[in-house]
Amino acid sequence: LGAQLNGTKPTMNGHASDSNESSSTSERLQVINDEKNFTTHLTSQIGRWGLRDAGFNYNIVAVFGSQSTGKSTLLNRLFGTTFDVMDETRRQQTTKGIWMCRGKDMDVMVMDVEGTDGRERGEDQDFERKSALFSLASSEVLLINLWEHQVGLYQGANMGLLKTVFEVNLGLFGKKAQDGSQGRTLLLFVIRDHIGVTPLANLQATLTADLEKIWDSLSKPQDLQDRQLSDYFDLAFTALPHKILATDKFEAEVQELRKRFVDKTRDDFVFKPVYHKRIPADGVAFYMENIWEQVQTNKDLDLPTQQELLAQFRCDEISSVALADFTEQSKSQRRPIEAGHVVEGLGDLMRDWRSQALSRYDRDASRYHQGVYQRKRADLLGVMDSTLSPLFLGQLKNLHRSCLSAFKRELLEGLRGDEYSFADVVEKARTKCETRFADGAKEVSLEDTDWTWQDELVSLREEISNVADQCRKDETKKMVNLIERNFRKQISEPVDISLNKATPDMWDKVLSTFKETLEKAELTYLAKAKSFNCTDDENVASLAALRKRAWLALRAKIDEQTADTAILGKLRTHFEERFRYDENAVPRVWRPDDDIDGAFKTAKEQTMNLIPRYAKITPVDPSLEFVLPSEPSDPLNSTDEFDFPSTLVIFTETKSLDLTSRFRKDADAYYVEAKRSTVSSIAQ
Numbered sequence: 001l002g003a004q005l006n007g008t009k010p011t012m013n014g015h016a017s018d019s020n021e022s023s024s025t026s027e028r029l030q031v032i033n034d035e036k037n038f039t040t041h042l043t044s045q046i047g048r049w050g051l052r053d054a055g056f057n058y059n060i061v062a063v064f065g066s067q068s069t070g071k072s073t074l075l076n077r078l079f080g081t082t083f084d085v086m087d088e089t090r091r092q093q094t095t096k097g098i099w100m101c102r103g104k105d106m107d108v109m110v111m112d113v114e115g116t117d118g119r120e121r122g123e124d125q126d127f128e129r130k131s132a133l134f135s136l137a138s139s140e141v142l143l144i145n146l147w148e149h150q151v152g153l154y155q156g157a158n159m160g161l162l163k164t165v166f167e168v169n170l171g172l173f174g175k176k177a178q179d180g181s182q183g184r185t186l187l188l189f190v191i192r193d194h195i196g197v198t199p200l201a202n203l204q205a206t207l208t209a210d211l212e213k214i215w216d217s218l219s220k221p222q223d224l225q226d227r228q229l230s231d232y233f234d235l236a237f238t239a240l241p242h243k244i245l246a247t248d249k250f251e252a253e254v255q256e257l258r259k260r261f262v263d264k265t266r267d268d269f270v271f272k273p274v275y276h277k278r279i280p281a282d283g284v285a286f287y288m289e290n291i292w293e294q295v296q297t298n299k300d301l302d303l304p305t306q307q308e309l310l311a312q313f314r315c316d317e318i319s320s321v322a323l324a325d326f327t328e329q330s331k332s333q334r335r336p337i338e339a340g341h342v343v344e345g346l347g348d349l350m351r352d353w354r355s356q357a358l359s360r361y362d363r364d365a366s367r368y369h370q371g372v373y374q375r376k377r378a379d380l381l382g383v384m385d386s387t388l389s390p391l392f393l394g395q396l397k398n399l400h401r402s403c404l405s406a407f408k409r410e411l412l413e414g415l416r417g418d419e420y421s422f423a424d425v426v427e428k429a430r431t432k433c434e435t436r437f438a439d440g441a442k443e444v445s446l447e448d449t450d451w452t453w454q455d456e457l458v459s460l461r462e463e464i465s466n467v468a469d470q471c472r473k474d475e476t477k478k479m480v481n482l483i484e485r486n487f488r489k490q491i492s493e494p495v496d497i498s499l500n501k502a503t504p505d506m507w508d509k510v511l512s513t514f515k516e517t518l519e520k521a522e523l524t525y526l527a528k529a530k531s532f533n534c535t536d537d538e539n540v541a542s543l544a545a546l547r548k549r550a551w552l553a554l555r556a557k558i559d560e561q562t563a564d565t566a567i568l569g570k571l572r573t574h575f576e577e578r579f580r581y582d583e584n585a586v587p588r589v590w591r592p593d594d595d596i597d598g599a600f601k602t603a604k605e606q607t608m609n610l611i612p613r614y615a616k617i618t619p620v621d622p623s624l625e626f627v628l629p630s631e632p633s634d635p636l637n638s639t640d641e642f643d644f645p646s647t648l649v650i651f652t653e654t655k656s657l658d659l660t661s662r663f664r665k666d667a668d669a670y671y672v673e674a675k676r677s678t679v680s681s682i683a684q
């Protein structure tokens with residue numbers, strides 16, 4: 001017997017079937033043993049009975065009555081349960097405690113409360129009270145089982161049991177009765193061994209009168225003085241024939257009674273919704289255990305508090321189950337996000353996980369105390385959102401990065417080729433980039449969160465501007481380079497010609513060329529710069545740089561034309577043109593009486609006069625001396641590394657002397673040659 005305590009035992013009623021499922025549904029469990037300990041198996045047993053997910057779609061019925069009045073027998077017949085029945089031959093006392101079975105083919109939990117009537121045995125009234133509390137807190141229907149001959153014995157022990165039930169009920173549901181819900185219980189009196197001499201109606205009247213008397217005799221709390229028995233209980237009565245003397249009739253009437261527990265369409269169907277204690281099936285075990293613990297420790301049983309405790313416990317459990325799946329799902333995207341990827345459709349994924357977890361939670365938890373359910377739901381949402389938040393932020397950061405590099409790519413793409421407006425290219429790329437970012441950010445923003453992406457957009461915008469600025473500077477530089485190259489090409493020939501001719505206004509021509517070409521270059525720059533959205537400052541700086549570079553290009557050209565060999569060549573040509581050719585550019589043939597010395601001297605002096613002309617850029621028209629503007633900020637003004645006036649000097653004094661002496665030697669050679677030619681002509 002000991003092995004059965006707190007354990008389960010397969011069916012004993014011979015209906016044990018072949019399938020596992022039906023054998024587990026016929027299992028019974030001792031919920032409270034004779035040591036008054038609560039079982040640890042109720043949750044799993046409710047699962048094995050297949051009732052765990054029943055929600056509110058199940059019923060609980062308990063039986064009360066004196067020892068050996070055929071309670072277990074009745075339950076087994078009515079519900080197809082497998083409770084122990086006292087062995088006739090040995091008249092053995094069954095153990096005390098509360099047993100539970102699942103009704104066969106019905107979603108009903110049946111409680112067999114053994115040894116309830118302690119009075120009869122003159123003992124444990126404590127257990128009677130506790131089991132009454134326990135049963136009333138959860139049962140919809142209480143079967144009160146009694147012999148016919150016990151009816152009317154108001155002072156009888158069985159009525160003491162009812163007094164206990166009433167008292168306990170007042171404590172449990174007294175305050176709640178006003179709203180009519182959750183506190184109502186059906187007391188179904190089953191009168192056993194009804195011989196039939198006294199009609200049921202008479203027995204019923206007697207019992208009802210007795211119940212009213214008991215009710216009146218209760219010492220009720222002040223605020224519940226006016227309460228009627230009918231405020232808390234519905235009463236129903238039925239009688240059964242003698243099981244041994246009228247076996248067939250007994251069995252038939254029990255089967256008839258069973259219909260009242262099964263057939264919802266009957267008027268006398270016992271499990272009316274109003275009796276339901278609204279404990280979700282998956283919370284029954286925890287609830288009962290708590291009730292029992294309160295009962296055991298003699299604490300006041302405050303059912304609303306118990307329901308809240310139950311709700312807290314179950315909502316936490318349900319929440320953590322929902323959260324476990326959610327956490328698993330959200331983990332899957334952590335790696336790609338951390339690796340810097342933009343996860344396509346991450347928002348939808350997150351929405352999905354979140355609503356899956358929520359609906360899982362709602363499905364099971366919404367049956368519990370609404371306040372607790374809502375509070376825990378908010379907690380769950382909070383935990384989920386804080387789990388998702390790093391994914392959101394990571395996605396934003398990755399989106400930011402990828403949009404920025406797309407922007408750079410787009411920009412380079414657009415700036416390929418010659419015909420483009422820089423401003424248009426930038427604007428198009430910027431719009432595309434920002435739209436892409438905003439779309440992605442919206443997708444990944446979850447409803448009902450305080451998540452924002454505006455700050456990230458602001459910082460993206462800043463970086464876009466930086467990139468665009470840098471790009472504009474590069475482009476401007478490229479453009480200035482191009483203009484400078486063209487400038488070089490354009491001045492090359494005019495400067496060559498001017499420097500070759502070496503007319504007195506040579507520098508005026510050079511500077512005029514410079515000025516005109518530079519003006520054209522500046523206009524080209526300004527035309528192009530319009531599409532670059534350059535600032536005025538930038539334009540001023542670029543133009544100044546352009547001017548300086550143009551000037552240096554001119555100087556380079558001049559340097560090239562005035563390098564030693566080039567300048568000596570020029571001088572020689574100049575000299576030759578004057579000494580070896582006459583005014584009509586006809587080669588001279590010297591005759592002995594020709595004034596070779598005079599001609600030589602003139603040509604030499606004229607040519608040597610050119611050296612100071614070449615030596616410094618000095619226009620005849622003084623206004624041309626300032627081809628370069630001279631605002632103080634102008635980089636062409638003297639700075640440490642650039643001193644404009646010094647760039648006007650082509651040859652130093654020393655260099656001029658050197659060139660003079662080298663030219664002299666060249667000229668002397670021509671002179672000697674000329675002399676020789678006359679000598680040879682004489683000699684001929």
Ligand code: GDP
Pocket residue numbers: 066067068069070071072073074084085086087088094192193241242243244
């Ligand atoms: P319990 O202690 O109230 O659960 O009673 P049991 O169901 O164990 O039955 C106690 C004894 O009464 C057993 O020997 C049964 O055979 C017998 N018994 C059961 N039902 C009836 C009945 O309707 N009338 C009579 N006279 N005896 C019954």
Ligand code: MG
Pocket residue numbers: 071072073084085086094112114
């Ligand atoms: Mg029994």
